[in-house]
Amino acid sequence: MNEKWTEQNIPDQQGRVAVVTGANTGLGFETARALAEHGARVVLAVRDVEKGKQAAARMSGDVTVQALDLTSLESVRDAAAELHTKHASIDLLINNAGVMIPPKQTTRDGFELQLGTNHLGHFALTGLLLDLLLPVPGSRVVTVSSIAHRTGGAAIHFDDLQWDRSYDRSAAYAQSKLANLLFTYELQRRLAPQGTTVSVAAHPGLASTELVRDIPAALRLIAPVIGALVSQSAAGGALPSLRAATDPAVLGGQYYGPDGRGELRGNPHVVASSPQSYDRALQQRLWSVSEDLTGVKFPVTQPELVERTR
Incomplete structure (x- = not known):
């Protein structure tokens, strides 16, 4: 039987700097709150x-x-530049913010809103802040x-x-x-030779948050009933991220x-993702496309490329 990991298991975070995206509500709020209560200096990275x-x-x-x-x-880029002026290092970067199933919209840069927000925005932010994490042993994305x-x-x-x-x-x-x-798995492969920072992923299961605001009206009517049966609170949904961090x-x-x-609710533990998420060629192809779309190059190199140049 899995042990029950709760907020009480979070080690002392004194002296650590944590940046949490989308931290003004829902999972991000609960993640940031718990880290702050355990002594971390927490930055709420938010749009509003x-x-x-x-x-x-x-x-x-x-x-x-x-x-x-x-x-x-x-x-x-502006946020990353400001964080560089305010912090000599970062211990935790938690890429939490997201949007879920909105009507078709695009970002200011012309990306489909969900890909642009959930992946490309975080890809760029991570690449621009990674130099603040790399010198810190035990730092995590x-x-x-x-x-x-x-x-x-x-x-x-x-x-x-x-x-x-079509959409x-x-x-x-x-x-x-x-x-x-x-992104998580390819980033870890690139970070591994550095020996300081690790890349980890988490998911909340089915948590009651504001993300459901864009679901179709018919589903919104039954969402509270479904939620009461199978979902967990935002605080419960934040536990996998907190454990990973x-x-x-x-x-x-x-x-x-x-x-x-x-995996809808319960105690946070290690889970497996889909077989295609472990596809190395797919990881590398998406990484290359993401670099091209964002213009952000990471200060860590794909290990295989390094080996070929030796």
């Missing part, structure tokens, strides 16, 4: 600064707010995915990555969440989620 300040006021500890709009690469990455239509549609020809909001969400995992036993490349049936 006023809402971020309101969230910070409801937390105890050292909590600050950083403007970050993941739908704008200009905003991502935690990227939040979803059980939706396993759905039947989940795939990286390289032939129509931005859904210009399926659920499939586009699944694509973005699969991208989160492909703080448990000393965590290894790079692991994926944390609830241990209950269907």
Whole structure:
């Protein structure tokens, strides 16, 4: 039987700096709150600064707010530059913010909103902040995915990555969440030779958060009933991210989620992702495309490329 890992298991976070995206509500709020309560200096990286300040006021500890709009690469670059001026190093980067199944929209840079926010924005932010994490032993990048990455239509549609020809909001969400995992695993491969920073993924199961605001109206009517039966609170949904971020036993490349049936709720533990998420060629292809789309190059090199040049 799996042990019950709760917020009480979080080690002392004194002296650590944690940046949490989308931290003004839901999973991000609960993640940031718990880290702050355990002594971390927490940065709420949020699109709406006023809402971020309101969230910070409801937390105890050292909590600050950083403007970050993941739908704008200009905003991502500005936020990264500001964080460099405010912090000599970062211990935890938690890529939590996301949007789920909205009507067709694009980011300021022309990316489909879910791919642009959930994956490309975080890809760029991580690349621009990685130099603040690499010198810190035990630093971590935690990227939040979803059980939706396993759905039947989940795939990286390289032939129509931005859904210009047609748009399926659920499939586009699944694509973005699969991208989160492909990114996590490829990043870990590149970080491994450094020996300081690890890349880990997590998913909340089915948690009651504001992400459901964009689901179709008919589903919104029955969502509370379904939620009462199979979902967990935002605080419960944040536990996999918190364990991935703080448990000393965590290894790079692991994926944390609830241990209950269907991984919908339960205690956080190591879970497996879909077979295609482990496809190395797919990981590398998405990485290359993401570099091209964002213009962000990481300060870590693919190990195989290094070996070929020797």
